Amino acid sequence: MSKMRRSERIVRLTQILLEQPHRVLSLTEMADKLSSAKSSLSEDLAIIREVMESEGLGTLETQAGAAGGVRYVPGFREDLGLEYVRKVGALLGTGERILPGGFLYMSDVLGDPMLLDTAGKMFAARFKDAGADYVVTVETKGIPLAVATARYLGVPMVVVRRDHKVTEGSSVSINYVSGSRRIQTMSLSRRSLPEKSKVLVVDDFMKAGGTVKALVDLMKEFQVEVVGTGIFMSTEEPQDKMISGYVSLATLREFDEQASQVEIVPGTYFSQEEL
Amino acid sequence: MSKMRRSERIVRLTQILLEQPHRVLSLTEMADKLSSAKSSLSEDLAIIREVMESEGLGTLETQAGAAGGVRYVPGFREDLGLEYVRKVGALLGTGERILPGGFLYMSDVLGDPMLLDTAGKMFAARFKDAGADYVVTVETKGIPLAVATARYLGVPMVVVRRDHKVTEGSSVSINYVSGSRRIQTMSLSRRSLPEKSKVLVVDDFMKAGGTVKALVDLMKEFQVEVVGTGIFMSTEEPQDKMISGYVSLATLREFDEQASQVEIVPGTYFSQEEL
Known part of the structure; x- marks a missing residue:
């Protein structure tokens, strides 16, 4: 699969996160799956988190380190x-x-x-x-x-x-x-x-x-x-x-x-x- | 709420669509909700549909006309x-x-x-x-x-x-x-x-x-x-x-x-x- 544009990656990431609440997803695996650099993913995730938080939909929790991961925690207003x-x-x-x-x-x-x-x-x-x-x-x-x-x-x-x-x-x-x-x-x-x-x-x-x-x-x-x-x-x-x-x-x-x-x-x- | 950037709108739209499978959502209402022009929304929806279809996640069906709407139809590979x-x-x-x-x-x-x-x-x-x-x-x-x-x-x-x-x-x-x-x-x-x-x-x-x-x-x-x-x-x-x-x-x-x-x-x- 060819390299995805930011907007495409964001659709995919949002979907992957929303479908697996509370599950820690590995950044490395997601970068592989989306053929993207981890640094780009981190920027995408920051945008997703910002929207979720401003809309009261929940948040993303990121874990640093080699086993770095991200987790969607649903919220409700x-x-x-x-x-x-x-x-x-x-x-x-x-x-x-x-x-x-x-x-x-x-x-x-x-x-x-x-x-x-x-x-x-x-x-x-x-x-x-x-x-x-x-x-x-x-x-x-x-x-x-x-x-x-x-x-x-x-x-x-x-x-x-x-x-x-x-x-x-x-x-x-x-x-x-x-x-x-x-x-x-x-x-x-x-x-x-x-x-x-x-x-x-x-x-x-x-x-x-x-x-x-x-x-x-x-x-x-x-x-x-x-x-x-x-x-x-x-x-x-x-x-x-x-x-x-x-x-x-x-x-x-x-x-x-x-x-x-x-x-x-x-x-x-x-x-x-x-x- | 101020005008959203494309990437922010795409997070929100993806979330709204994924959480309401098969439900026809009014483009006018979504444009109001996201403070965006319908033409921008249509472009966003085209991106979302493209990703969904290329990943085999389903599709978006759009209905034209004054009562125009869009519906997420889940698929599975x-x-x-x-x-x-x-x-x-x-x-x-x-x-x-x-x-x-x-x-x-x-x-x-x-x-x-x-x-x-x-x-x-x-x-x-x-x-x-x-x-x-x-x-x-x-x-x-x-x-x-x-x-x-x-x-x-x-x-x-x-x-x-x-x-x-x-x-x-x-x-x-x-x-x-x-x-x-x-x-x-x-x-x-x-x-x-x-x-x-x-x-x-x-x-x-x-x-x-x-x-x-x-x-x-x-x-x-x-x-x-x-x-x-x-x-x-x-x-x-x-x-x-x-x-x-x-x-x-x-x-x-x-x-x-x-x-x-x-x-x-x-x-x-x-x-x-x-x-």
Whole structure:
């Protein structure tokens, strides 16, 4: 391949970086790939970093030395985050979404590629320095969110099952009492998480926090540390949750099933202190 | 914001396009956002398209006229696809992954962000002209794959449940006989798919095809057309599947549980004809 012009190199570099968040890419390998001098690459990377930072898209971290490399660390602007929660609130806030039993239908919102991607980026930006080696969720509705978050953190995603499955091999199972006061099971393949790992727990919805608490307990069985908890939507009541320090994108104010009214406000993501 | 230099605009444009596959972006809006003339943008877009096409990353489709727009259509090079299958084959081909009952442990591979992302890109490239309005899968292990594929196709993702759930509202359920000859249930919220939609079905693993066949039957209940089927891994035996025309990334040759041997070869994705 012939030598690339600066503008061409910048397209390629931007693409390579954006597609591999948090992964350290070797400058030497990139210089080879693009048939360019490292000094030119460094100038290109400076331009890319400048645009990313001025737009609040994140940053590039460069590592000096013979094994010099560069890493794209996704960021997210708080004003765009608030705009996102308003958008989600407008979508979910129509009374038509209240299901019998007081549940809120939100499967379509978590199935929308842009809404999902943004939620993943927001969690990845918030937990960029938490040191998570894995993103963990429990089936089923938290999975898309965990996939999006893991993509932007550049770490693998692990799914805890509701039952022991033949396709997962030897597993560790625990029982817990769910919000509906039924005894439920969680099961995780022994192969899935190495001891001493650090994980970010992600889930779509949290009321009292029983499910997340059970996930944290299951992690203890694996001698794994939970370094953060990201929830798409948590309820305002009960205020006394079974876990503390969670980060929710949105808060669902106690809603009125009879009047078909729902109110969604920004979550703990936007508070100074995490609840 | 002051006027951007070409190289800065190219970073921003590349990022905007890559993050919204298949979405038509208005040239007028982008020109406003970047405080640039449309003529400059057109030149930038020509450079981006040239790099994408020469690298086999996809293309940009431009639409002329007052409502002129541009759309990033992800592509994927067949040689990189084969390299990908070889990599997956090397990971999965160690005998240690054979579980009792003849199952293959592959949850970690489908939880790896780069491996997952690539699979999604490959399916999106293959089905870019199929006209799918949604990507549909059945819980649980197909979900990450469906998320990745939906992202690169720019369409929503819908998850069929194994049971009727209170959080899904009114649902349509069907029964079917699984590969293990048990009667199983699939259930999908009536809200999830509008009539006359077109869907791409995605799943992680297919043996005889009973699950995918049931998904196709369920789609008929919704008066929804299946325009394609993408499978991460299909087995070589039985050769006579319950569905035809599927596209699999990899094929699992009948494996020897006792000798702990597994052989994985490129799937129908790489054949001239789809099986």
